[in-house]
Amino acid sequence: MNAxxxxxxxxxxxxxxxxxxGVLDAKFLFGTVLPYAAIATFLIGFIYRxxxxxxxxxxxxxxxxxxxxxxxxxxxxDRLDNPHDTIGVIGRMAxxxxxxRSLFRDTKMERHEEATVVYGPGLWLWIGALAFHYSFLxxxxxxxxxxxxxxxxxxxxxxxxxxxxxxxxxxxxxxxxFLLAALAFLFARRLWxxxxxxISLASDYFPLFLLIGIAGTGVLLRHFVRTDIVNVKEMxxxxxxxxxxxPKGVHWFFFLHLTLVATLIAYFPFSKLMHAGGVFLxxxxxxxxxxxxxxxxxxxxxxxxxxTYEEYEDDFRDKMKAAGLPVEKE
Amino acid sequence: xxxxxxxxxxxxxxxxxxxxxxxxxxxxxxxxxxxxPVLPKTEKKCVESRQYMRDSHMDLLNRWRDAVVREDRHxxxxxxxxxxxxxxxxxxxxxxxxxAQFCDKCHTYMGESPFCWDCxxxxxxxx
Ligand code: HEM
Numbered sequence: 170m171n172a173x174x175x176x177x178x179x180x181x182x183x184x185x186x187x188x189x190x191g192v193l194d195a196k197f198l199f200g201t202v203l204p205y206a207a208i209a210t211f212l213i214g215f216i217y218r219x220x221x222x223x224x225x226x227x228x229x230x231x232x233x234x235x236x237x238x239x240x241x242x243x244x245x246x247d248r249l250d251n252p253h254d255t256i257g258v259i260g261r262m263a264x265x266x267x268x269x270r271s272l273f274r275d276t277k278m279e280r281h282e283e284a285t286v287v288y289g290p291g292l293w294l295w296i297g298a299l300a301f302h303y304s305f306l307x308x309x310x311x312x313x314x315x316x317x318x319x320x321x322x323x324x325x326x327x328x329x330x331x332x333x334x335x336x337x338x339x340x341x342x343x344x345x346x347f348l349l350a351a352l353a354f355l356f357a358r359r360l361w362x363x364x365x366x367x368i369s370l371a372s373d374y375f376p377l378f379l380l381i382g383i384a385g386t387g388v389l390l391r392h393f394v395r396t397d398i399v400n401v402k403e404m405x406x407x408x409x410x411x412x413x414x415x416p417k418g419v420h421w422f423f424f425l426h427l428t429l430v431a432t433l434i435a436y437f438p439f440s441k442l443m444h445a446g447g448v449f450l451x452x453x454x455x456x457x458x459x460x461x462x463x464x465x466x467x468x469x470x471x472x473x474x475x476x477t478y479e480e481y482e483d484d485f486r487d488k489m490k491a492a493g494l495p496v497e498k499e
Numbered sequence: 500x501x502x503x504x505x506x507x508x509x510x511x512x513x514x515x516x517x518x519x520x521x522x523x524x525x526x527x528x529x530x531x532x533x534x535x536p537v538l539p540k541t542e543k544k545c546v547e548s549r550q551y552m553r554d555s556h557m558d559l560l561n562r563w564r565d566a567v568v569r570e571d572r573h574x575x576x577x578x579x580x581x582x583x584x585x586x587x588x589x590x591x592x593x594x595x596x597x598x599a600q601f602c603d604k605c606h607t608y609m610g611e612s613p614f615c616w617d618c619x620x621x622x623x624x625x626x
C-alpha cells in the first residue's frame with residue numbers, strides 16, 4: 170500500500186509534467202519557475218534543518234564505543250572505534266561518510282531449525298548503498314556539462330572513463346547501469362523481506378521511485394528519446410546566470426526528467442534524504458570519547474549560589490574567636 | 500556544547516559547493532554566449548531536417564556505420580528522397596568542411612569528445 174501510494178505520487182508528477190509541456194506548452198512554468206522554486210525550497214529548507222539541529226546542545230560526550238577506550242599507556246586503544254581525540258574522530262567520520270562503515274556492520278538474524286537463532290553479516294545493503302551513492306555522484310558530476318561553460322576538465326574526463334567500453338553511440342555510461350541496478354535492488358529489498366516490508370513507509374518508497382524515475386527518464390533521453398540537448402544546456406545556463414531562457418525544440422520528455430529532479434530537490438529537506446547533512450551531526454559518531462580526560466560542564470546548569478568556608482569565616486570571625494574556636498585567618 | 504562555529508563553517512562550505520554552477524557562471528561570464536556552429540555557406544540543407552540533425556546526428560552516424568561495416572550497404576535515402584553515400588568523411592565532412600568550427604565547436608560546448616577522429620579523417624586529412 171505504501172509502495173503503491175508512492176508510485177501513484179511519482180506518476181502524478183510525471184503526468185503533470187507531460188500535460189504541462191506536451192499538451193499545454195507551459196514551458197516557462199516547468200523550465201524556469203519550477204527549477205528556481207525547487208532550488209529556493211532546497212536552500213532555505215536545508216539551512217533551516219541544519220540550524221535547527223545545531224540548536225540542540227550536546228552537553229556530554231555520547232559516542233558509541235565499539236573498541237577499547239584510551240586509558241593506560243600499555244593498553245592498546247582503538248583509535249577509530251573509540252576515538253579519544255579529533256584525529257580519531259576525523260578518521261571515524263571519514264570512514265562513515267565515504268565507506269558507510271555502519272552499514273558494513275549490519276547483521277542478519279535468521280532462525281534455523283527449531284528456535285536456533287543464527288547471526289551473520291548482512292552485506293547486501295552496504296553493497297547496494299555504495300553502488301547507488303557513488304554512481305549517483307558520478308552522474309551528478311557528469312551533469313556539470315549542462316551547467317558550466319567552459320566545461321571543467323573533470324567532467325569531460327569522467328565522461329570518457331565512464332564510457333570506456335564505447336558501446337553504442339552515444340556511448341553507454343557504466344555509472345548508469347550501476348545506478349539503475351542499485352536502485353532496482355534497493356527497491357526489491359524492501360519488497361522481498363517481510364520484516365522490511367512491514368517497516369517501510371511511503372516516505373521510504375517515494376524517494377526511491379523518484380530516483381528510479383529520474384534515472385529511467387535520463388537513460389531514455391540519452392539512448393531512445395533523443396532531444397536537442399544543446400538547447401537544454403542553453404536553458405540550464407540561463408538558469409545559473411539568472412537570465413532564464415525558454416528552450417526551443419526540446420521534447421516534452423525532457424521535462425519529465427526535469428520535473429522529477431525539481432521534485433526531488435524540493436522534497437529533500439523535508440525527508441529522510443537529509444541524512445546527507447545529518448550524518449555529520451550525529452553525536453554518536455562525531456564526538457571524541459574523552460569523558461574521563463576532560464571535564465564537560467553542562468552549559469545550562471542553573472547557577473548555584475554557594476557560600477564558601479572563607480566567606481563563612483568572614484561573616485562570623487569575631488563570634489568564633491569569642492567562643493574560642495580556631496580560625497584560619499586572624 | 501553547541502559547536503556553532505564548526506557547524507556553520509561546514510554548512511557554508513556545502514552550500515557554496517552545491518551552488519557552484521552559479522558562482523562559476525558569474526566568474527567566467529560566458530554563460531549566455533552563443534555557441535552556434537558555423538554552417539556550410541554553399542549548401543542549403545543537411546541530410547535530414549535541421550532539427551533531426553541536432554537531435555539525432557549521432558544516431559544517424561551509428562546506423563550508417565552499421566549499414567556499411569556490417570551489411571555492406573552504402574547508399575542512404577533521406578526523408579525527402581535524396582541519395583547520400585553513407586560516409587563520415589566523404590559525406591558529412593564534404594559539406595561541413597571546417598570541423599573545428601562545426602562539430603568540435605558544438606561538442607566542446609557540450610563537453611563531448613567523440614572518439615571517431617581516432618581513426619576517421621576530416622576533409623583536410625586531420626585525425
Ligand atoms: C538529481 C539530479 C539528476 C540525476 C540523478 C540525473 C540522472 C540522469 C541520468 C542517469 C541520465 C542518463 C544519461 C547520463 O547519465 O548522462 C541523465 C540524462 C540527462 N539528464 Fe539528468 N539527472 C539529474 C538532473 C538533471 C538536470 C537538473 C538536468 C537539466 C539540465 C538534466 C538533464 C539531462 C539530460 C538533457 C540528459 C540526457 C543526456 C544525453 O542525452 O546525453 N538532468 N540524467
